[in-house]
Amino acid sequence: MRTLRARLLGRRPLRARLALVTSAAVAVVALGVLVAAYVVIRYELVRQLDLQLKQQAGIMAQQSRGVHDTGVLYAECGWLAAPACAQIVPTDPAAPGQSGLVLPVTGATRRVAEGRLGEYYSNITLKGRDMRMFTTRIRDGRALQVAARSDTVDQGVRQAGLLLAGVGGAGVLLAAGLGYFASRTSLRPVTRLTATAERIAATRDPAHRIELAPYEARRQDEITSLATSFNTMLGELEEAVAAQRRLVADASHELRTPLTALRTNAELLARADRLSPAQRERAAAALGRQLREVTGMVNDLIELARDEEPQQLVEQVRLDLLAARCVEAARGHWPDTPFTADLEGAGSVTVTGVPSRLARLLSNLLDNAAKFSPAGALVEVRLERMEHGVDLTVRDHGPGIAAEDLPYVFDRFYRSRQARALPGSGLGLAMARQIARAHGAELTAEQAEAGGARFRLSFPGA
Numbered sequence: 001m002r003t004l005r006a007r008l009l010g011r012r013p014l015r016a017r018l019a020l021v022t023s024a025a026v027a028v029v030a031l032g033v034l035v036a037a038y039v040v041i042r043y044e045l046v047r048q049l050d051l052q053l054k055q056q057a058g059i060m061a062q063q064s065r066g067v068h069d070t071g072v073l074y075a076e077c078g079w080l081a082a083p084a085c086a087q088i089v090p091t092d093p094a095a096p097g098q099s100g101l102v103l104p105v106t107g108a109t110r111r112v113a114e115g116r117l118g119e120y121y122s123n124i125t126l127k128g129r130d131m132r133m134f135t136t137r138i139r140d141g142r143a144l145q146v147a148a149r150s151d152t153v154d155q156g157v158r159q160a161g162l163l164l165a166g167v168g169g170a171g172v173l174l175a176a177g178l179g180y181f182a183s184r185t186s187l188r189p190v191t192r193l194t195a196t197a198e199r200i201a202a203t204r205d206p207a208h209r210i211e212l213a214p215y216e217a218r219r220q221d222e223i224t225s226l227a228t229s230f231n232t233m234l235g236e237l238e239e240a241v242a243a244q245r246r247l248v249a250d251a252s253h254e255l256r257t258p259l260t261a262l263r264t265n266a267e268l269l270a271r272a273d274r275l276s277p278a279q280r281e282r283a284a285a286a287l288g289r290q291l292r293e294v295t296g297m298v299n300d301l302i303e304l305a306r307d308e309e310p311q312q313l314v315e316q317v318r319l320d321l322l323a324a325r326c327v328e329a330a331r332g333h334w335p336d337t338p339f340t341a342d343l344e345g346a347g348s349v350t351v352t353g354v355p356s357r358l359a360r361l362l363s364n365l366l367d368n369a370a371k372f373s374p375a376g377a378l379v380e381v382r383l384e385r386m387e388h389g390v391d392l393t394v395r396d397h398g399p400g401i402a403a404e405d406l407p408y409v410f411d412r413f414y415r416s417r418q419a420r421a422l423p424g425s426g427l428g429l430a431m432a433r434q435i436a437r438a439h440g441a442e443l444t445a446e447q448a449e450a451g452g453a454r455f456r457l458s459f460p461g462a
Contacts, residue, residue: 018187022179027172034164041160045153046132050121053134057146060086061138070097070142077102077126077147085131085147088138089113102126103145109135113143123150130154189227196230206238262287317358319349319459320383323392326362327381334370342382349383349390351459353439361435361443364428365394365455372398372453389461395454400447409445 060073073086089098089105091113098105104124111117112135119136124147133147192210199208210227265287320343327341351358369379377397384391401409412430429445436443441459448454 016180016183018183019176019180022183023172023176026175026179030168030171030175034168037164038157038161042157045156046150049132049148049150049153050134053121053132053146053148054136056086057134057136057144060146061136061144070095072100072102075102077129077131077149079149084149085126085133085145087145089143089145091141091143103133103147105145109143109145112137113141115141189224193227193230196234200234206234206241209234262291314352314354316350317353317355319351319358319390319392320344320347322355322358323362323381323383326359326366329363330366330370330379333367336375337370337373337377337379339366339370339379339381342380342384345382345384347385349385349459351390351439351441357435358439361432361457362392362394364432365457368428369394369396369398369453369455372396374398386458388458390459392457392459393454394457395448395452397450397452400451401445401453403447406445406447410443 070088070090073088075085077085085102087101087103089101089109091110093110103126108117108120112119115137119134122133122135124131124133126147130150131147132150132153133145135143135145138144189210196208196210200206209231265283323343324341327339330337331339366379366381373379373396379397380393380395382393382395384393410429410433412427433443436457439459441457444456444458446454446456
């Protein structure tokens with residue numbers, strides 16, 4: 001059975017299999033309905049003939065009251081009218097008047113005459129004709145047999161069967177056609193999905209989409225949802241590919257300058273015998289500084305290219321203590337920039353995270369603030385409780401963020417006009433936001449009221 005089903009369904013398209021299964025289901029249901037209708041029609045036709053025979057038998061019994069004759073009443077068994085044959089049979093087989101009986105007499109007929117058996121119907125064949133016979137008891141120990149041809153009933157049953165079979169066959173064919181049409185219409189987005197997937201695999205271009213007609217887009221069924229979800233996935237894939245290409249292009253652009261400087265300094269050191277000791281020292285220092293810059297940029301690119309935080313063990317981190325350590329470290333890195341930290345107003349604040357990654361996030365924010373602050377300008381760090389949780393803000397008193405730059409400050413390699421003359425690769429804020437989101441926090445940038453930029457790190461429910 002499984003082999004047959006596999007042969008019937010295994011190698012056919014989905015629409016053909018769906019139409020075949022639908023047609024089979026309709027055929028089974030139609031067959032059941034037709035069989036039931038055939039049985040009901042046959043039963044009703046036979047019942048009508050039985051009622052007619054019983055009615056005629058009752059009339060003859062009334063007519064024979066007071067008459068004790070036996071023998072044949074009607075002998076025209078070939079007539080289609082009912083009753084065509086009728087006879088009275090006594091209980092005694094040797095009683096007179098039983099010569100020339102046209103209907104078969106059995107022991108059951110004698111028992112009906114004696115009253116030991118009730119009336120009954122039977123099917124007989126007389127002179128090659130099918131007949132229906134009714135046997136019942138009348139007065140004085142006699143049995144009345146009434147029969148009529150039943151070939152008209154059989155013919156009606158056969159005609160009804162042929163008609164039902166024709167209707168059922170037409171219904172199955174119509175159901176198959178409608179099923180195939182419905183499956184083809186319903187699965188049309190799947191066909192387009194397959195074609196789109198094959199086109200993307202051949203061209204490696206995720207810009208293709210599954211086109212849905214307006215009436216298809218209005219349908220809220222599983223197939224339409226699948227096509228919509230596939231289009232959404234293609235949009236995300238296209239955006240990811242575009243972001244990857246931008247990352248590669250930006251990285252190659254940003255690395256070109258430090259690599260050129262590295263090559264220049266390396267070539268200078270290769271001719272060290274022509275340089276003075278002071279020139280060699282400056283070239284070596286520049287080479288080491290540029291190596292550190294390129295190494296840091298490559299490490300940042302590797303972390304950002306993962307687009308996810310490394311899976312490390314998390315722990316409960318005191319945010320106020322961590323911020324205090326980061327501020328103290330920033331004072332050592334930027335001795336010309338004063339830092340103030342207001343961390344006690346929120347009390348003891350604990351968050352779940354990786355201490356080294358959170359420290360990297362805060363260090364990037366503090367370095368960014370110090371880089372854009374004029375000499376002697378204050379950098380303010382504040383930890384405060386809010387209705388939604390805890391906010392940690394880092395504010396500088398520099399030129400601030402222009403309105404056109406505000407939406408892009410967290411993009412990789414993005415540098416505003418004020419930042420192009422300053423050292424850095426444009427990856428620090430992008431990495432800070434990635435770390436924040438990995439810890440369930442949100443990092444935003446805004447223009448401070450009295451000038452400068454403010455970065456807000458929000459921990460919901462901390």
